Amino acid sequence: MSEAPLLELRGVSKRFVKTLDAAAKIARRLGANVREEVVHAVDGVDLAVRKGEVVGLVGESGCGKSTLGRLAAGLHPPSAGRRFWKGREVDALPPEEQRRVQLAIQMIFQDPYASLNPRMRVVDIVGEAAVVHGLVAREVQRDYVAECLGRVGLDPSLLRRFPHQFSGGQRARIGIARALAVRPEFLVCDEAVAALDVSIQAQVLNLFIRLREELGLTYLFISHDLGVVRHLSDRVVIMYLGRVVETAPTAEIYAQPNHPYTQALLAEIPRLDLRHKTFVAIRGEIPSPLAPPPGCHFHPRCPHAMPRCKIERPVLREIAPGRFSACHLNDAPAGVAPSAQTEVTA
Amino acid sequence: MSEPTLKVAGLRTHFFTRHGVVKAVDGVSFTVEPGKILGLVGESGSGKTMTGFSIIGLVDPPGRIVEGEIRLKGRDLRALAPAEWQAVRGDRIAMIFQDPMMTLNPVLRVDTQMIEAVRAHAAVSAEAARERAREALVRVGIPSPDERLVAYPHQFSGGMRQRVAIAIALINKPDLVIADEPTTALDVTIQGQILAEVQKLCRESGTALIWITHDLAVIAGLADEVCVMYAGKIVERGTVNQVLDSPLHPYTRGLLDSVPSRNRPGAPLRQIPGMTPSLLRLPEGCAFRERCARATETCLSEPPLYPLGDRQVRCFHPIHAEDEEPVV
Numbered sequence: 001m002s003e004a005p006l007l008e009l010r011g012v013s014k015r016f017v018k019t020l021d022a023a024a025k026i027a028r029r030l031g032a033n034v035r036e037e038v039v040h041a042v043d044g045v046d047l048a049v050r051k052g053e054v055v056g057l058v059g060e061s062g063c064g065k066s067t068l069g070r071l072a073a074g075l076h077p078p079s080a081g082r083r084f085w086k087g088r089e090v091d092a093l094p095p096e097e098q099r100r101v102q103l104a105i106q107m108i109f110q111d112p113y114a115s116l117n118p119r120m121r122v123v124d125i126v127g128e129a130a131v132v133h134g135l136v137a138r139e140v141q142r143d144y145v146a147e148c149l150g151r152v153g154l155d156p157s158l159l160r161r162f163p164h165q166f167s168g169g170q171r172a173r174i175g176i177a178r179a180l181a182v183r184p185e186f187l188v189c190d191e192a193v194a195a196l197d198v199s200i201q202a203q204v205l206n207l208f209i210r211l212r213e214e215l216g217l218t219y220l221f222i223s224h225d226l227g228v229v230r231h232l233s234d235r236v237v238i239m240y241l242g243r244v245v246e247t248a249p250t251a252e253i254y255a256q257p258n259h260p261y262t263q264a265l266l267a268e269i270p271r272l273d274l275r276h277k278t279f280v281a282i283r284g285e286i287p288s289p290l291a292p293p294p295g296c297h298f299h300p301r302c303p304h305a306m307p308r309c310k311i312e313r314p315v316l317r318e319i320a321p322g323r324f325s326a327c328h329l330n331d332a333p334a335g336v337a338p339s340a341q342t343e344v345t346a
Numbered sequence: 347m348s349e350p351t352l353k354v355a356g357l358r359t360h361f362f363t364r365h366g367v368v369k370a371v372d373g374v375s376f377t378v379e380p381g382k383i384l385g386l387v388g389e390s391g392s393g394k395t396m397t398g399f400s401i402i403g404l405v406d407p408p409g410r411i412v413e414g415e416i417r418l419k420g421r422d423l424r425a426l427a428p429a430e431w432q433a434v435r436g437d438r439i440a441m442i443f444q445d446p447m448m449t450l451n452p453v454l455r456v457d458t459q460m461i462e463a464v465r466a467h468a469a470v471s472a473e474a475a476r477e478r479a480r481e482a483l484v485r486v487g488i489p490s491p492d493e494r495l496v497a498y499p500h501q502f503s504g505g506m507r508q509r510v511a512i513a514i515a516l517i518n519k520p521d522l523v524i525a526d527e528p529t530t531a532l533d534v535t536i537q538g539q540i541l542a543e544v545q546k547l548c549r550e551s552g553t554a555l556i557w558i559t560h561d562l563a564v565i566a567g568l569a570d571e572v573c574v575m576y577a578g579k580i581v582e583r584g585t586v587n588q589v590l591d592s593p594l595h596p597y598t599r600g601l602l603d604s605v606p607s608r609n610r611p612g613a614p615l616r617q618i619p620g621m622t623p624s625l626l627r628l629p630e631g632c633a634f635r636e637r638c639a640r641a642t643e644t645c646l647s648e649p650p651l652y653p654l655g656d657r658q659v660r661c662f663h664p665i666h667a668e669d670e671e672p673v674v
Contacts, residue, residue, distance in 0.1 A: 060533035061504075167621060168390075197389040198560060202604030202617040209614055224533065227563075231606035231615070250611065268538035270563035272590060272605060286533070 004087025005048035006218050007072060007105070007186055012081030014042040014067050039289050041067040043242035044081070046316070049186070054212065054219040056233030056250070058226060058265070062286055064242040066110075066190050069222045073107045073188045103133060106179035110191035112171035116163040122149070122174055123159040130181045148177045151214075152207060169200035176207065180215070190222045201228075208232065226269050230254055238262050241289055241297040244316055248323040258325040261298045296328065304329055349420055350377040351521050351554035352401065357414035359393075359400045368625045370396040370409065372578035375651075378522065378554040378571075383545075385569030385586065386558045387601075391622055393578040394558045398524040401556075402439050403431050419521060437467040440515035444527040446507035449514065450499040456510055457495040463514050482513040486543050505536035512544065519551055526558045541568055562601060566590055574598045577623060577633035584657030594654065594664040596638045632661070640665075 018037040020028065028034050041064045049055050049072075059065040070076045074083070074090070083090045085101045093101065109115035116125055127145040130136050136144045146156035152173040163171060172192065179187060189208070193201045205228065211217055223229050229236060230250055237247040238259065246259040257263045287293055293300050299309040308328050316326040359371035371393045378384045388394040399405050401416055403423065416423040418438060426434065443449050451459055460479035461472060470478075476495070483491035486509040499507055508528055515523055525544070529537040545568060548555050557568060565572055565586065572589040574582040574597065582595040593599040600618035602608060609615050620637040623629060629636050631646040638645070640663040651660045 060535060169621060197622070198562070198601055199389060199604050199618040200621065202606075202615040205606065206614045206617055209612070226534070227606040231609060231611050265534060268534045270537075270541075270561065270567050272563050272566045272602070272607065274567050286535075 003051070004084070006051040006053075006086060007220075008046075008048040008084040008087075009068075009072060009078075010046055010082045010084065011044050012042060012047075012068075012071050012078040012083065013040065013044050014064070014071055014076055015040055015079045037290055040242045040292070041289065042071060042078075045239075045242075045244050047072070047237065047244070049218060049220060051185075051218055052216060053235065054221055054233045056229035056236045057220060057222045057239065058224065058229050058236060059239035060224060060265075060286055062241075062289055063239045064289075065222050065239050068239070069107070069188045069190050069220060072220055073105050074102055075107065099133075103182045104184050105186045105188065106182060106184040107188045107190065108175050108179050108192045110194055112168055112175055112195060113163075115175055116171060116178075118163050120162070121159070122161055122163070125163070125174060126159075126178045126181050129178070133182060135182060145177075145181070148181050149174075151180065151211070152177045153203075167200075168196055169203060172196060172200075172204050173207065176204075176211075180211070184217070186218045186220070188220045188222070191224070192221075193228060194223065194225065205232065226266065238265070241286065241292050243297060243326065244324075245298065245327070246323075246325045247316075248325075252320075252323060258319060258323065258330070259298075259327050260302045260304055260329070264301075296326075351380050351419060352378045352556075353415070353417040354397075354401065355415040357397065357400055357416065358412045359396050359405055359409055360412050361409040363408055363626075366626050369578050369628075370625065371400055374414075374573075374575075374578075374580055376571075376573055376580070376583065378556060380521070380554055381548055381552040382570045383548060383555045383557055383568055385565035385572045386556055386575065387560065387562060387565055387572060388575035389560055389601075389622055391577075391625065392575040394575050395526055397575070398441065398526050398556060398558050401522075402435060402441050402524055404441075433467065436463060436520075437518045438520050439522045439524065440518070440520040442508075442512055442515050442523065442525040442528045444530055446504070446511040447499065449511040450507060452499055455496055455498055456502075460495070460510075460514055460517060463517055467518050478517060479513075482517045483510070485516070485547065486510075486513045487539065488513070505532050505540070508532060508536075508540060509543070512540070516547060516551075516553070520553060522554045522556070523548075524556045524558070527560070529564065530559070530561070537564075544568075562590065562605060563607075574601070577625060577628055579633070579660060580651065580658075581634070581660045582658070583651075588657050592665075594657070594659040594666075595634075595661050596640050596663075596665060597634050599665055600637075 016039045020034060020036055024034045045068060057065045057068065067076065071078050090098060090101055123142060123145045126148050127141040130144060131138050131141050142159065145159050149156045149159060154170060154173050166174065193204050196204060212219065221229060221232055233250050235247065236250050236253045238245050240261050246262045253262065257266050287300065295311050296309040296314050299305040306328065314326040314328045316324045317330065319325050319330050355375045357371055357374045361368040361370055374397055376384065386394045386397060400411055405411060411424065457476060457479055460482065461475040464470060464475035464478050480491050480495060483494060488494050488506065488509055502510060529540050559565060569586050572584065572586050573580045574589065574595065576597050582589060582593065582598045589598060590602065593602055603616040604618060606615060618637055623633060631648050635641045635645045644662045649660050649662050651658045
């Protein structure tokens, strides 16, 4: 590998602790069985994103994909682990440079309704950060915002309007324009198209594809929609209960998922070409992240679970060039390996 | 042929607002046979939810059903008095909403709510009602139903709550269930489980189901027949194979084309230009005209719903199999 990745996370974890309030502390003094609740939202994840790459981060709700996105964007400080930008550790940089890194990584949020301040005009929503950080002078803010709006396919004459005067698809574009206004290199898109109608979703996805080409952007694209991720990403990372279970180039993971969870996930996607499908459910639900099962987190739902899976946490190992999977079955003698029996195309 | 479970003909539900009349549902007709699943597809604002609300009699002012016929097993639902509606709603017709918290009362235990649903429609003892509630939970795949019965809705996960809502909808073995995007808020693996159960229940009990959704892929696996709605009208109607394999209406075609899995990965998606028009300012003639590549001057007048074989399409220039490149 010649060049350092644009952004790299090494062994990052994020724990959320619900501290005890006064009443609970007293109750504990008196012998009640109350403890602090700890959620391991992200549990020792390594993630490297190269320049120009689009990495899709997939998982079900509660798997920690949004938290990982926020760790990558620097919105949450990690509880453990280190963050590198272009090969240099972010926390060790001088404050001036840290701020520059922060500007270079921007985030696009899921809800186009909640992520725009309803009392601000578009000209300020999009232009404020660029002015504050001295990227453009205040006098030219209007022209600059008009240019930003044009780039995301909005009519620049709308810049005096408020968010409520726009449709969902237009708001998503405003969110994108706001992120782009500070000239980032890296975008973390957290379910950026999930709230949109099919026809509008296609328009916004096309915008992402076009902007990537025009501005040379790198994306971490977080989604639960495997079809969207497949379309956009070069590489896919699958998460389950705070851990990465599999990562591989997009085409390979869809053609031959290795981890039983990935296989189940791909089998569950409703598909246009499957008619009168008899839906076969994977067993059970995602366990509570407050009390994840020991060993492999997926073992209570896994059709291939062995005694070992209940005790030992499988490590993410390279199973083929560029392909990583965290499953004990890959250690089993050949022939028993879970390599996909079925060709899955979403 | 037996009588259809539901017959809707020329249904119009309009909203009389300060800004004008919003024709949320504007001349919708379809039938659903017993044990069959009808997919009602459309984007937000297409009137698909209001169609469901009209059938179950839940349209609130300023909205009102202004015209049309709704018959459940031949019985005219529009002629029902409010007291008669109470006997039908929740008993013969049930509805499942997108957000199960809308259906479940957060301050009542699940058993209270389920027993109430049974005893509102049948003169049975509390014990018998409880037993039926327990069976209903088992039927939708909820483990340890006895413990779950005495729990409150907030103690359930999202998928479990939706199952409880489905169990309540099915508890009186209704003739018709209207499901309004019930799996949209759920994860794929949970969605798969719920689809599996709903499909089985309809097949076994002969309940007719209307599944309202914007997700064509869900419809593909589930439905028998599909109605595609745009701006308050059905623009295309046919069997699931007909509509998804050889769409006739340019809007249906556009919707199918914009699904990522139908496009080459990484390439720009084929998209429908523009956006859904406001129902207050619909273009004259065909409502899809301004976004349509096939539109001509003919489209300035309103297209009727043409019959084409056993399917229907509301378009002057339907797509024929021979004049287009095949669907990927």
